Structure formats: structure tokens, C-alpha cells
Amino acid sequence: MGKGNSFLSEEQKMFLMDYVKTKKLEAFNKVQTETSTGYTGFESASSEDLQLLIDEWVLIDYIDNGFVNDKTPCECGRPLRYQYIVKNNKTDEVKRLGINHFEEHISLKKHVVKQIKKEFDLIEKEVTEISERTNRGWSIDEEINFIPDGYKFNNGHIKKQLEIGLALSTKQVNHLRKEVNQKIALENKATKAFPREAPKVDLFNYEESNNTSSASSLTDVQREKIRDLYSRGVKSPRVISELLIENQIAAGDRYSTGKPKIFPLVCVFLKNIEGVRI
Incomplete structure (x- = not known):
């Protein structure tokens, strides 16, 4: 998380820190899963589920100190602000790394490291967007015209985010809009009564x-x-x-x-x- 977020409450700051951590774990392990299996399409899977399919290194924790801290060094001894904790699924060996040393210390291929960094950058940009929109007084009504009363959110992050007064990113809005439209369409279809119609x-x-x-x-x-x-x-x-x-x-x-x-x-x-x- 960047500087200048004093307008956020402590609860909002903690939420965003946890959001970054969760998303980075998912992103790292998604890239590793796709590398390990040779297949894509794991966007909806959790980090824990993905770890079951990875042959070697999985990301199990992530620390953001907010500043460069000698208490969270890389394997090479360099103090880090961001420390990534990885575990080898075959040997249970654990290593603590800076993002620039994935290739050196756990032998990830260059194209894999590049993709992981790209995913991490997108996550950081999304959180910056959430913060900036929150500071501008963003409202869900600006983006989605109608959400049914008592709507049950599929995405727990989005529900909590709105409850504590945080804006949604463009990506999250698009996801929620699609989700709401699908539910409304299904409810409308159900009222036209073909209860025994087989799903396509x-x-x-x-x-x-x-x-x-x-x-x-x-x-x-x-x-x-x-x-x-x-x-x-x-x-x-x-x-x-x-x-x-x-x-x-x-x-x-x-x-x-x-x-x-x-x-x-x-x-x-x-x-x-x-x-x-x-």
C-alpha cells in the first residue's frame, strides 16, 4: 500500500493489506499451477486449493512492513520491505525472499517470474484505484443502477468492502455487475416457469x-x-x-x-x- 492513505480508517487499511496478501498468494500460486500443469483457467480457485496441484514452490505467506526492515531479510541477507515466504511441496523447505530473487533462490524461470511480477503489479494498481476512488467519495450507485434488497454476494471481499465504506475497483464493479445481472435474469426466467427444463x-x-x-x-x-x-x-x-x-x-x-x-x-x-x- 502506498503513502498518503491517512483518509482511510484503520479497519479500511487492514482490509486492503489483507486483500493484497490474499490476492498475491492467489496470483503466485495460479501462475505456478499453470506452469506445473500446463493448463490455464484457475482464476476462481483459492491459493490453498492451487497448492495441491503445484509440484514445487508455493507462496504461503507475504509480509509488507511498510518500510525496509532488517528483521525481514531475503535469503541473501538483504533487508526487505516486502518479504515473500515460499515452501517446497516436495521437501517442505521454506525460504524467505524478495521479489527480485525468485529466479536466483528457487530457480523459477524468467518468464514465470515476469508473469508473477505482472500479476503483482496489477494487484497494487487495483488497490491504488480503490483508495483513490474512496477518497473521491465514490458510490456504488454511480456504477450499478439496481441491486436487489437482501442481495447475497458471491464474493465475500466485495460485500465486506462495501460494508466498511471502501470503493470498488473497475474490475470488481464489472464482476459485481455481471453477477447481479445473471441473478436477475435467472430469477426472471424462473418466474416464467419451466421448472423441469434441463440446464444447458x-x-x-x-x-x-x-x-x-x-x-x-x-x-x-x-x-x-x-x-x-x-x-x-x-x-x-x-x-x-x-x-x-x-x-x-x-x-x-x-x-x-x-x-x-x-x-x-x-x-x-x-x-x-x-x-x-x-
Whole structure:
């Protein structure tokens, strides 16, 4: 977080610091997951879920001192303001690094480090935008004309942000607008009454919506594994699909988008278990 945020309350400052930490953990582990698996599309997965798919280094913590502090050094001894704490999934070795030493100390490839830095920069810019909008007296009414009374937010960060008087970033507004419009459209559709109409597979955004017949249902073993993963806190249907494949419980067939063909079945099963966000 940058300087000049004296207009923010302590609660708002703490929220934004936690937001940066959460988003950086997710970004680092998303890039590492995509590098490890060779596939993309893990945007909705949590950092903890992503760690299950990474072969080597995962980001487990992040510290922002607010100033360069010799109590939080890099592995090379250089004092840091921002310290990234990584763990090797194979050896459990833990290292504390500055962002410029990912390549040197944990042998990340240059293009991976470049992508991680790009993701981190976007997060910092988003938080700066939130602060600047808050200072200008931004209001959600300026961006979204109608939010139903008692609206249940899918995104807990956005709900909390609004409750404590923080503005939303452009990215968050776009996400919320899409979410609200989808819910209103679904409610309107429900009132026109086709309760038994089967959901169309294109809700999962597949090009190959007419090719899902290759797997008509989940096996008992697959269902049991999904229940086990869900009970242990793995919520992302994409991560669960990848783990089923990795453990040879499901076939590795994929669509041209890279998503496993078992993915829509996992989504439906998770939704039936307990309102999992897809």
C-alpha cells in the first residue's frame, strides 16, 4: 500500500493489506499451477486449493512492513520491505525472499517470474484505484443502477468492502455487475416457469457443448473422492477435476479450452452437495 492513505480508517487499511496478501498468494500460486500443469483457467480457485496441484514452490505467506526492515531479510541477507515466504511441496523447505530473487533462490524461470511480477503489479494498481476512488467519495450507485434488497454476494471481499465504506475497483464493479445481472435474469426466467427444463451445458462456457456425452455420469469412486476433497476444504471444481485426473480416478480427456471433460459433472455434483459457487 502506498503513502498518503491517512483518509482511510484503520479497519479500511487492514482490509486492503489483507486483500493484497490474499490476492498475491492467489496470483503466485495460479501462475505456478499453470506452469506445473500446463493448463490455464484457475482464476476462481483459492491459493490453498492451487497448492495441491503445484509440484514445487508455493507462496504461503507475504509480509509488507511498510518500510525496509532488517528483521525481514531475503535469503541473501538483504533487508526487505516486502518479504515473500515460499515452501517446497516436495521437501517442505521454506525460504524467505524478495521479489527480485525468485529466479536466483528457487530457480523459477524468467518468464514465470515476469508473469508473477505482472500479476503483482496489477494487484497494487487495483488497490491504488480503490483508495483513490474512496477518497473521491465514490458510490456504488454511480456504477450499478439496481441491486436487489437482501442481495447475497458471491464474493465475500466485495460485500465486506462495501460494508466498511471502501470503493470498488473497475474490475470488481464489472464482476459485481455481471453477477447481479445473471441473478436477475435467472430469477426472471424462473418466474416464467419451466421448472423441469434441463440446464444447458453452455452455462459452463464450453465451445464443445455438444460433445459432453462422452461422460454421462460420475462413478461412485469419483463421487466419494469429490466428497472427501470438499470436506477437506477444496472448493474449486476445476482443482477437484484436475486432482481426479492426477490420481487416475478420471480420464484426462480435455476440451480445446484446456478444461477437463469431467469438469461440468463435477460442477453439478458440487452444486448438489451444498451451493458451491461455480
